[in-house]
Amino acid sequence: MRPFKYTNTNSSSDAINLLIKNPNASYLAGGTNLIDLMKEDVEKPNELIDLTRLALTKIALLPTGQNGISIGALGKNTEAANHPMIREQYPLLSKAILAGASAQIRNMATNGGNLLQRTRCSYFYDTAMPCNKRNPGSGCAAKDGFNRMHAIFGWSEECVAVYPSDMAVALSALDANIKVIQPDGKFRSISIHDFHRLPEQQPELDNTLKRGELISSIELPKNDFANHSAYIKVRDRNSYAFALVSVAAGVVLNGNRIVSAHIAMGGVAHKPWRARKAEALLKGKMATVANFELAAQAEMEQAKPLAQNKFKVAMGKNTIVSALSMATKGT
Structure with missing residues (x-):
């Protein structure tokens, strides 16, 4: 693992400003994916901006007039899966989260971080192999290599990798919205269907977040199929x-x-x-x-x-x- 600077912050605005100031910095939440990638020399940030002191963990009803609930981005996967409101009103999400990873990882992984998981393609993790997602323009070794785990929908000549999250699959069926804080302090909402990208010609871009944007919460609209x-x-x-x-x-x-x-x-x-x-x-x-x-x-x-x-x-x-x-x- 390469040396890096570790920075604590107590506010979302400070975190965003720090990230924008350093183009080689990354946000750190649970770290269950990022640290692995750093150990493999796939991700190479020279500064980690710790978000864990930010007050973005609450699970609560949406404001009056909006039917649904809000899930804090920095809350743990375990907390979301076992929250009474989610188990009762969104059991699909609870089931999906509990199907992912291990109990120990769910205790560390955050809800927002879960959405930002990178592919588990073995060629992406192997820095000796070409990978357009890791090194744009180098080629896709998986396309004509060992591709048993790979995509059957929406792949391109540039990348055939698949997205690994269980949680996000349930969020897609639930028509969730991802609320993010922009660098100017304003919020914007991104449909889960628009949040992640197909590879097309830029497989290195996993999602539609802009530099500096910070996920604050996941919003679930009311549904009529909790029991089905x-x-x-x-x-x-x-x-x-x-x-x-x-x-x-x-x-x-x-x-x-x-x-x-x-x-x-x-x-x-x-x-x-x-x-x-x-x-x-x-x-x-x-x-x-x-x-x-x-x-x-x-x-x-x-x-x-x-x-x-x-x-x-x-x-x-x-x-x-x-x-x-x-x-x-x-x-």
């Missing part, structure tokens, strides 16, 4: 493993008819993949396995698998069907 939601994560081992495919699903029902479906996938793209085609086909249909299969098939027909991950197409279809079946039953 499910999160399924398919992985190589039962714990501390990233998803081959995951699905967050919520359905609003009128009897056995689907009023609306909310489906997001993980492990398949550079960002949480919202299954819009499947959702559209399910609207107004009866909640039957046959209809789930038709919708899942239509979604997965858009997939463009790589040489070693064609199995993800069938796996994705089956996982969508299973998640919808579980959600409909209210399990």
